[in-house]
Amino acid sequence: MSSGPTPPPEAATDSSPPQDADIAAFLAHLRDVRGHSPHTLQAYRRDLAQLRRLHAGPWSGLTAADMRRIAGQQAREGRHPRSIQRFLSAARGFFAYQVEHRRMPANPAAGLRGPRAGRALPRDLDVDQAQQALTPAEGLDPILAARDQAMLELLYSSGLRLSELTGLDLTDLDLDTGLVRVLGKGRRERSVPVGRVARDAIRSWLERRGDWAAPGERALFVTRRGGRIGNRAVQRRVAEAGRRAGLDVRLHPHRLRHAFASHLLESSGDLRAIQELLGHANLETTQIYTHLDYQHLAQVYDAAHPRARRSR
Incomplete structure (x- = not known):
């Protein structure tokens, strides 16, 4: 059966x-x-x-x-x-x-690619968490505290990549106009606004930088040994700032860059301007965007960044 x-x-x-x-x-x-x-x-x-x-x-x-x-x-x-x-x-x-083996005349899947898997974005820091992370440290060596605060503020204020931050020279910064000149990927140069809070933190660091910097050292940020600070050292200092602030996520330079972009986008809605500020030459989902003039970028930045209000 x-x-x-x-x-x-x-x-x-x-x-x-x-x-x-x-x-x-x-x-x-x-x-x-x-x-x-x-x-x-x-x-x-x-x-x-x-x-x-x-x-x-x-x-x-x-x-x-x-x-x-x-x-x-x-x-x-x-x-x-x-x-x-x-x-x-x-x-x-x-x-x-x-x-x-001559069982088919042609390969019907040749050149056919599947959908691209989206990259996981870093977990957002909201504005309050960013403010918490940037609270000045207490109990640290004054020179160390001044340098770390300037680096943190500049990362969030201007959305710099880690390598862009460590590559800065003194001559790249113009505190009077509130601009920093950055050499990004592909050696593309751009100018990015620096907010008032970051400018104040950088001035405090510059007052103490001479105690550490070796004679003739051009780097904006240096170590106790007098030379340019490296990427790993910045990552450690940023992570330490996040732990000190009691954040429930690991703080790293790219998370501050992402927060910079997210908070500007929430406030301004001007995605093209933010792409320009970040130094992106293109996006995967769009054609090369139209470059905007600096005056428009500055207006977007001034109106939208939580810590970048410029004094009039």
């Missing part, structure tokens, strides 16, 4: 072995010739079994349009971008093998 109807192929799980001679031959090639690991073979087996279920006809009948439709269907069903990328990678390899 029969125990019941045989489940249709659609009911098979992703881990089921593919019932397809071409896929079996390809997996054997990966194992025996290419030497892929069992883990990799298992991943290919799952993805190609899914492809077989999505296309029941001859492989030679698949077109590039079919593959785009399949990838789009997976995205609409909520499959993670990285999973879709892996699926397409397996399909490209399989079809390339078929073309090589």
Whole structure:
């Protein structure tokens, strides 16, 4: 007596072995010739079994349009971008093998890429947390406290990258006009406003800098040994400031840069101006944006940054 109807192929799980001679031959090639690991073979087996279920006809009948439709269907069903990328990678390899053995006229997945996985952004600091992190330290060596406060304020005030901060020379700063000249990625130079609070902190540091700086040292920020401060040292000092402030997230320079951008955007809504202030030459989701003149950037900055009000 029969125990019941045989489940249709659609009911098979992703881990089921593919019932397809071409896929079996390809997996054997990966194992025996290419030497892929069992883990990799298992991943290919799952993805190609899914492809077989999505296309029941001859492989030679698949077109590039079919593959785009399949990838789009997976995205609409909520499959993670990285999973879709892996699926397409397996399909490209399989079809390339078929073309090589003259079982298909062309690779329908050639050049097809899955959706890009979004990068995780650092957890936001709200304005109150930023103010908390920038509260002047007590009980530290006065010179150390002045330097650290100036670095923290400048990172948040002007949205500098870590390397931009450590690369600053004394001649890059103009406290009278409230500007700092920055050499960013690709050696692109830009001028960024420096808020009133940061300017006051920098002036306090400059009054003490001579006690540490070696003769002829050009760096704006130096260590006790007299030379330019390095990236690791800044990261440690910023993290220490976050612990001292009792933040529930780890404070690092990029988090302050992100807070700078977030708080300006919340207040101004002017995304293009903020892109310019951050020194981004382009964005992944847009074409190269139109450069804005400095007067407009300064107006956005003055009106929106929580600690950057300029004295009139």
